[in-house]
Amino acid sequence: MSGKRKPDLKVIIMGDYAVGKTSLVCRYIEDKFIKHEPTIGAAFFLKQWGPYNVAVWDTAGDERYTGLSHFYCRNAGAAILAYDMSNPQTFESLWARFMPLLNSSTEKCLKIVVGTKMDLIPPEERDITLEEGRKLAHELNEGLDISKLACEPYFETSSKDGSHVSEVFECIFQYCLPLSGDQRSKFGLSTSTVDLYEKEPKRATAKKGCC
Amino acid sequence: SFYFRPCSEDSSYETIDILPDIASSPSIKLTDDTPVSNRTEPLTGEEFQSFLDQDGRLVNEIGLRKAIFLGSVDSSIRKQVWQFLFGLYPCTSTKRERDALLIDYIIKYHELKNRWKTMLVIDSKPGDTEIKTKYTPRPLDLSLLDQTNISEHINTPDMEQKIEFMKIQAQVYVQRQRLDIEELKNQIRVIDKDVPRTDRDEEFFRGAGNPRLTELREILITFAGFSPDLGYAQGMNDILARFLYVMGSEVETFWCFYHYMEKIKEDFMEVGMVKKIELVKMLLGEIDNSLLHHFECHDMGNLFFCHRWLLLGFKREFTFQDSLKCFEILSSQHLELSSMEAETAVRREEMKEFANTGDLVLYLFFWLSFLKLF
Numbered sequence: 001m002s003g004k005r006k007p008d009l010k011v012i013i014m015g016d017y018a019v020g021k022t023s024l025v026c027r028y029i030e031d032k033f034i035k036h037e038p039t040i041g042a043a044f045f046l047k048q049w050g051p052y053n054v055a056v057w058d059t060a061g062d063e064r065y066t067g068l069s070h071f072y073c074r075n076a077g078a079a080i081l082a083y084d085m086s087n088p089q090t091f092e093s094l095w096a097r098f099m100p101l102l103n104s105s106t107e108k109c110l111k112i113v114v115g116t117k118m119d120l121i122p123p124e125e126r127d128i129t130l131e132e133g134r135k136l137a138h139e140l141n142e143g144l145d146i147s148k149l150a151c152e153p154y155f156e157t158s159s160k161d162g163s164h165v166s167e168v169f170e171c172i173f174q175y176c177l178p179l180s181g182d183q184r185s186k187f188g189l190s191t192s193t194v195d196l197y198e199k200e201p202k203r204a205t206a207k208k209g210c211c
Numbered sequence: 212s213f214y215f216r217p218c219s220e221d222s223s224y225e226t227i228d229i230l231p232d233i234a235s236s237p238s239i240k241l242t243d244d245t246p247v248s249n250r251t252e253p254l255t256g257e258e259f260q261s262f263l264d265q266d267g268r269l270v271n272e273i274g275l276r277k278a279i280f281l282g283s284v285d286s287s288i289r290k291q292v293w294q295f296l297f298g299l300y301p302c303t304s305t306k307r308e309r310d311a312l313l314i315d316y317i318i319k320y321h322e323l324k325n326r327w328k329t330m331l332v333i334d335s336k337p338g339d340t341e342i343k344t345k346y347t348p349r350p351l352d353l354s355l356l357d358q359t360n361i362s363e364h365i366n367t368p369d370m371e372q373k374i375e376f377m378k379i380q381a382q383v384y385v386q387r388q389r390l391d392i393e394e395l396k397n398q399i400r401v402i403d404k405d406v407p408r409t410d411r412d413e414e415f416f417r418g419a420g421n422p423r424l425t426e427l428r429e430i431l432i433t434f435a436g437f438s439p440d441l442g443y444a445q446g447m448n449d450i451l452a453r454f455l456y457v458m459g460s461e462v463e464t465f466w467c468f469y470h471y472m473e474k475i476k477e478d479f480m481e482v483g484m485v486k487k488i489e490l491v492k493m494l495l496g497e498i499d500n501s502l503l504h505h506f507e508c509h510d511m512g513n514l515f516f517c518h519r520w521l522l523l524g525f526k527r528e529f530t531f532q533d534s535l536k537c538f539e540i541l542s543s544q545h546l547e548l549s550s551m552e553a554e555t556a557v558r559r560e561e562m563k564e565f566a567n568t569g570d571l572v573l574y575l576f577f578w579l580s581f582l583k584l585f
Contacts, residue, residue, distance in 0.1 A: 006510075017445060018404035037527070038405050038445040041518030062401075062445040065481050068515060 007046070007055035009176050010075055011169075014098050015082035016090040017061030020116040023159040024082060025058045028169050033160050038062070042072055049173045050187040056169075069101055078110040078172045081140070085115040085156065088127040091136075099140065110175060111140040112153050114168055119158040130156070149175050248547065251282035253536075259288050267306030269295050273545075280545035283536040289457050296542055297454075298470035299463060310359040313463075318377050320462045321351050322385040324429060327436045330392050351378070355460050388437045398435040398443045402428060409448045413531050415456050426461045427451055433465060434472065441472070444479045449523050453538055456531075478522050487521055488514050 013021045022036040022043065029045050038060070045056040059072050073079070081098055083090040094113065102111060113136055115128070137154040146153060151171045157164040170189075184190065258278065262271040269275060275295070284292045294300050299316075300309045328346040335342040353374075356362055364370050406428045410416045416423050430451060435443035451468050458464040477483025492514050495503045506512050519527060524541045526534040548556065 017401055035408050035411065037408055037410075038448070040446045040449075040522055040527075041515065044516075060445060064444055064479065065484065067481050067485070068518070071513070071515060 006053075008052040009049075009054045009077045009173070010057065011054060011078045011080065011172060012057045012059060012072055012076040013080045013082060014059050014069070014073075014101070015061060015080075016084070016093040016097075019061065019082050019084040019087070019090050020159055021061065021080075021082050022058050024080070024114065024116060024157065024165060024168075025056055027159040027162055027165045029056070031162070033162075041065075041068070047169070048187075049177055050179045050183050050189065052173075052177045054173060054177070063097060066101070073101060073109075076109050077176045078112065080112050080114050080168065080172070082114045082116050083128075084117050085126060085128065086117050086120040091128050091132075094136065102140070108144065110144065110146070110149070110153070110172060111137065112155065112168060112172060113137040113140065114154075115156040116159060118156045118163060119160045130154075146175075148178075248277075248281055251278070253283045253285040254278045254288070254292070255285050256288045259284075259292065267309070268304065269302040272302045276543045276545040279539055279543035280547070283540055286532075286535075289535070289539070290459065293454075293457055293467065293539065294463070296539060297467045298474075299467050307360070310356070310361045313359065314353075314356065314361070314374065315377060315381075316466050317353060317355055317462050318351065318374070318381045319384060320433070320465050322378070322381040323388070323433050323437055324348075326385050326388070327390060327392075327395060327432060330390060331396075334392050334396075355462055389439050390436050391439060394439070394442070395432070395436045399432055401445070402431045402435065402443055402448075405445060405448045406431070410452045410531065413452075413456070416452065423455065426455060426464070430455070430461060430465045430468060434469060438472070438476075441476050441479060446479070446519075446522050447472070449526050453526065453535060457535065484518060484522070488517050491517050491521070 013025060015021050017038065022039055023033065025043075025045055026032055026034065026036070029047060039058060040060055042060065043058040045058065047054045047056060057072050057076070059069060079102055081094050081102075083094055102109060113133055115133060133156070134152055134154045137152065141153055149171070151167070155164050155168045155171075157168060159165060179187070179189070254275075259275070262269055262275045262278075264270045272295075275292070279292070279296070294309075295302055300312060304312065325348040328348050331346050332343055353365065356365060361370075406424050409424075409427060416427075427448065431443055431447060434447070435441075450471070451464070454467045454471070455461075455464045458467055478487060492503065492512075495514070503512070506514065524534070524538045526538070528534075529537055
């Protein structure tokens with residue numbers, strides 16, 4: 001007899017320093033927005049998805065410990081690559097730093113690109129267009145069949161007002177650990193993906209997510 | 212049979228299907244007569260004075276380290292103690308020598324800071340007045356010396372000449388340092404993201420426009436600029452915050468931080484940190500092998516979760532005040548058993564074991580042959 005409970009899915013969050021990785025996880029898990037200290041090493045969160053356990057690994061943005069990042073990537077079913085929409089340099093980092101990291105360690109890993117801090121940048125001032133974001137996301141997933149993915153592998157979020165945060169996670173979970181409509185209602189989850197946008201915040205009027 | 216222990220993940224009890232490894236006992240058994248001291252109260256100012264001689268030299272360094280290890284330090288003398296503990300001043304220095312050293316520290320830091328500020332201004336675009344006003348070098352501030360015995364001589368011609376000479380020396384020292392301005396600008400970007408999120412819940416760092424934040428920033432930039440092999444790394448802000456809180460002044464904080472970083476810089480490099488975690492693993496294997504085995508069963512055998520604990524000395528795991536105590540205890544580097552004592556303890560255990568088996572003759576023979584070697 002053993003009480004071991006291994007998580008059914010491991011999701012890793014990566015991205016440049018201070019793009020809001022920890023804020024994104026905390027908005028999703030605790031539905032709160034607070035200032036966070038820089039993450040050292042990695043932080044671990046456990047989330048229930050229907051009958052499954054999902055482990056979310058929030059990593060440090062500092063680029064000193066690449067070897068450790070390789071370890072955190074191991075066996076990840078999905079990776080969230082976060083960049084700060086108000087800072088185009090952080091988008092470049094996804095190309096330069098994180099793409100090589102993921103290609104080598106996890107071929108079958110679903111990659112989702114997430115723009116953060118959408119509330120900070122008016123649509124007309126943004127440097128990275130929606131198309132560019134989607135393009136990167138699709139390139140990252142080359143060689144992976146994402147036809148079953150219910151949405152684009154690209155999201156634009158705000159952890160401050162909560163826009164599209166839970167959609168990111170639920171899109172990943174539904175792809176990696178599909179739940180039937182019955183299961184979803186049994187565990188109190190919304191039964192259709194359209195419902196996910198019910199509580200669309202006031203600010204996010206420019207775009208309707210990505211579905 | 213099963214072995215129960217609380218599971219750290221969800222604090223429920225879980226069953227582990229392995230037995231604790233009773234067969235492998237640690238090499239030193241702690242018995243009643245093993246020298247292990249009890250915890251004490253924090254070191255008081257009076258006790259601290261007893262470690263110094265009349266000229267202010269720290270003559271009982273071992274005593275101080277032991278006292279810190281056993282009971283930490285009363286907050287009223289923390290600054291004085293940390294000056295020795297973190298190498299701002301040598302233990303053998305007199306009060307007078309420390310005052311002289313402080314002038315040197317003030318001037319050197321002043322010149323280091325002016326160098327990167329000047330270079331940022333030179334590097335800026337011609338019309339950029341913001342950078343110019345922000346980074347215009349300030350005049351030398353010697354007010355820190357007011358609390359020292361030097362204060363009364365500070366305006367004598369003799370002293371003024373001395374300070375002039377020290378300034379020139381410091382400028383030569385600073386000019387010799389390598390400074391890559393492009394790299395520094397990258398570092399400043401990270402620093403500017405991290406400083407505003409450093410211990411902001413603490414009264415000391417609270418509030419918008421808190422001047423302490425500027426001090427943190429300038430120290431970190433100065434350090435990053437003149438430590439080309441290390442630069443700035445996330446976590447340094449946490450370490451620095453503790454020093455600034457305790458030392459109070461920017462100059463003393465910089466040099467304490469600088470000396471401390473010299474010692475632990477390997478922790479900020481991957482090889483160094485992995486090596487350190489490896490040591491923790493060995494230690495855990497020695498102290499609680501079944502716990503290590505448990506981690507291994509759960510794919511956590513590499514103990515990477517210790518990373519932050521080791522890097523920041525448990526700063527984020529305790530309240531700010533407790534983390535100060537924790538930091539000084541960890542930094543006391545007092546060994547409860549010195550290698551000699553450990554050796555003796557092992558010998559004593561061996562002797563007991565021999566005595567217990569009743570083979571006294573063999574035991575005596577063993578020791579006789581041992582003595583004959585000399």
